[in-house]
Amino acid sequence: MFRVLSALTGAGSPKEAELSGEERTRFILQQANDFEIALQAMDYVLDDNAKVGLKLLADNQASSSGDATVGALAKGVIEFLEATLGFEAEVMKRASTTLGEAEQLSLKSRAKLQRLNVKTSTLYPPGTEYAVTYTESCLLHALLMLFSESMVEGAKALFKLRKAYHMLQDILKEIKASEERRKSSLYLQELNESTASFISGSSSFTSYDIPYKLTPEEQQDRELLDMANKVYSLRKNRLCGAHIGNSPAINRLRDDIGVASLKKGNNEVVQNFQQISDENDVNQATMDEFIHSGVNLCFGILQVVLSLIPPAIGAVLSVVGFHGSREEGLRLVWKSTKDRNIHGGIGLIGLLFYYDGPFQFTDIDFDIPAARDDDLPVTEMDRPTLLHPGKILTGALLQARALFPNSALWLLQEARMLSKQGRLREAVELLDSIDHNTIEMKQVKALIVFEKATTLVYMHEFDRAAETMLIMINISEWSHALYTYFAGCCYLEMYRKCQMGILKANDKGEKEAYYKQRATELIFGSAKIVGKKKFMSKVLPLDRFLLRKVDQFKKFSNMINSSEPLDSIGISPIHELIYFYNGYNRMTMKELDLSLKALTEYHNPTIDLKNPDQELITNLLTSLILRRTGKIEEGCEILDTQVLPHLFTIQYDRVKFIKKTEDPWVYPTAFYERALFSWKIKGMDGLHEADEWLIRAQNYQDDYELSTRIGMKVKAAKDRVEESI
Known part of the structure; x- marks a missing residue:
């Protein structure tokens, strides 16, 4: 073992750095073990038990053989989740430091495996797993920089994204090449020739983590067999949810969201652990699984994030070198959720935020049915499904709820899903079912309480x-x-x-x-x-x-x-906040009628002044509430006659904006909402008109306090319209 460590730390002469066959096998199994430990630790945080996960990493790192690179990445991922859930400056700083360390360690580990020619996968060249750890740490670090809203940090983040993108491109080339090889009739023959089998007495054990045949001596090595068995067991337990101290997840798997389904429970209680999805293969090598799921997640998130950046700062995308495809990005993130590991967990969190979160990345009124791509493989999600995943998203969430029963994070996501469906009372009932004081991760505790408060506002x-x-x-x-x-x-x-x-x-x-x-x-x-x-x-x-x-x-x-x-x-300020948090799309007819009453029937001395800027807000919110209650033509008329004439004129076929300073969020929002009316009234025939209104929304925007939030919503709608024209 000392010789293995010496070689991997660069000690000794070049000759001493060469690994014997047994040392190479031992290293590969130890590495797979360390990656499994890291995946287990990161799953603890998904079950609201970050302390246990961090201790597991620390204990493994304390051993002489612990992989420092994946250990640093795992710690960084845990801190990243804590940071992005709470946006607390100190936590973000700590996560950035850890992820920066993981970047440096990844580059060193990759270079060493390449130098030593240690191949840990049947599919990919030496060091590919560390190319993934580098990409992942780089991407997460860049996201933290972007969240800082600092121009300097933002510029640094874009260079990091560029590095991550180029590394991902290299890995993707290898993945595509391996996929082509697997289509070859020679692949199975090559796989059989590279299968590592141990012989113990009259039985044998096949290890899929070792990418070559073992020597007769290695086949009989009891210590190597035990190491291979341990890795296999760690992977099997993880895929079955038996690795973080919970009872069989299959007993908690439901067929619907809501408290009623929780109370109903399962009639049959299964004692044995089993996979709740048949999409995972226990015989897939840990390294291969890590590479595939990591690339899908990182490249998917990278494309979605870049596709959401508002036009106001979109010019800097040239630094990165490409403009992300939201559709392709979403498809890759969805692909990552099929894997039962932290990559699948983070991917699902991202998708739930995208579809059911408080911002309008997927405005339910902009439900444009994009044309189906007939060339799309049947195993992939088509465009309409990407827009409205429905039961697919629900099923993925219910699996997470079953696998991680102690985590309020997944309960929060279920409440948000209920809220988006207009089941506000059920959402609050679900949020009431957990005592926020018992939640270990304080960032999730805060999200639970804030979600409850805003849902009560919508009610x-x-x-x-x-x-x-x-x-x-x-x-x-x-x-x-x-x-x-x-x-x-x-x-x-x-x-x-x-x-x-x-x-x-x-x-x-x-x-x-x-x-x-x-x-x-x-x-x-x-x-x-x-x-x-x-x-x-x-x-x-x-x-x-x-x-x-x-x-x-x-x-x-x-x-x-x-x-x-x-x-x-004047105008009810709570109704402005309701709009910012996408509340009108969550209200039932009862709440919408109450909002309309509050906006149009209440009077006081300031409202009676009939200040033009205050009237603009009232009329804008009134128009979109009317649309949500089915009075689409009436709502559109208010917008056309009482709001938009105050914002622009058309002179000589050119749009001239009337720049205003009071409540600047209103003006691009009015153009955005008018685009929605074009879609609702004219359907597919109104898409060109909707696109014109969205262009006006983009052109009217200025650098005001909510410009990023409004800009992302406008850009998301414009991309959807352009894809469907």
Whole structure:
């Protein structure tokens, strides 16, 4: 073993660095073992047990044979998940450091395996697995840099993405070449010739992790056999979900989402572990599985991320060298989810965020049925399925829920899926089924509480939503100002319900005074704490948004000369926030009608001023609510007559924008929503018209506090329209 370590660390003379056959076999099995340990550790974090996963890595690393490279990557992946779930500066910094270390170790490990000509796969040349660890650490590191919203870090991130892309291209060439080889009639013969078989007494054991035939001495080596058996067992247990201390997952596998299916349970209880999907092959070598799933995930995410970058910063994509294909990227990420490892887990998290998350990457109203590609293999997802995966996505989530029963992360995703389907009450019931204080990963704890608060907002249960949102101050390091403002807007809506007579409680007078006091304290107090919690030393976009809103309220206060601070708030600010978090697409007819009532029937001195900028917001939100309730023509007329004429004119067949400064998110949003009306009213015949409106949305955009969020939504819609024209 000392000679193996010496060779891999570069010690000794060139002659001493050469490995004997037995040393090479021992190294390959030890490496597969270390990769399995790393995959097991990363699965612990998917089950909300990061501490156990990190300890497992540390214990393996403490042994003289632990693979430092995959150990650093695994630790970096765990820290990356913690960082991106919570966006806490200290956690992001720690993850960046670890991933940077993994990058350097990967390059060194790859070079050493190439120098020693140690081939650990029947399919790929020496060092390919470390090319994947390099790509993965590089990509995740770049994503953290992009999240920092720093121009300098963003530029560095793009160079990292470029490095990852070029490495991926090299690996993809090898994968395609191997796929061609596997089509050859000589492949099975070559595979048989490279099968490693051990002989123990009258029985034999085949190891698929060793890419060559063993010598007679190696076949009889009991120690090597035990190592091969251990790797096989680790892989089998992982594929069956028997590796992180849970009972058989098959007993928790459901056929539908929601609390009712949870309570129903399975009638039969299976005692033995078994795979819950027949897509995984226990005889596939660990290295090959790691390479395939890693490349699918990394190249898929890379393409999706680059395809979502808004046009405002799209010019820098030339640095990377290509423009991502969202369709191809999604297809590759979907492919990665078929593997029962961390790559499949991260891929599924990404897909769930893309389809069911709080942002409108896949606006359910822009459900354009793209033409089917007849050349697409039947094993791949076609375009309509990529747009609306439906039961495929549900099934993948239910498998994750069964495999990782202790993780609130997957429960959160189920709640989001229920919410997207308009099953808001069920979503809250599911979120209520877990005590957030028992969740180990505090970032997931915060996401659970925030999701519950926003879902309650969509249900118009503003009182409880405010109380829930204020819990965030004690459990999240994100934006305390936003949580405070959000809660204040909820109390304001309760106060207005009292004024409108919607709230009919016996103690209405007492409650009205309470809501008035809390709304005033929280809304106007939120501006005073902006900057106390910063993201990477910067004030957050939504913090800048609320600062502008509070200044706006103070301006109106001077205009109406009222002693009541809440009279200076015009359009319901909670309904602006509902739009930002995609709430109108989640509401049922009941909640939409309540929103319409709040927007159009409530009056106070500021609303009665009929300020043009305030009227724009009211009319914009009214139009899209009407569309969601089926009154499409009526909604479109409001947008065409009351909103868009204030934003642009056409002179000599050229569009001339009327630049405005108040509530800048409204203007590109209005063009985006008008594109949606074109699609809803005219169908496929309206796509060219929709495309024109989306071009106007892109051209109107400026660098304002929500420009990235709105820009990504516009770009996602434009790509979908262009693909279907």
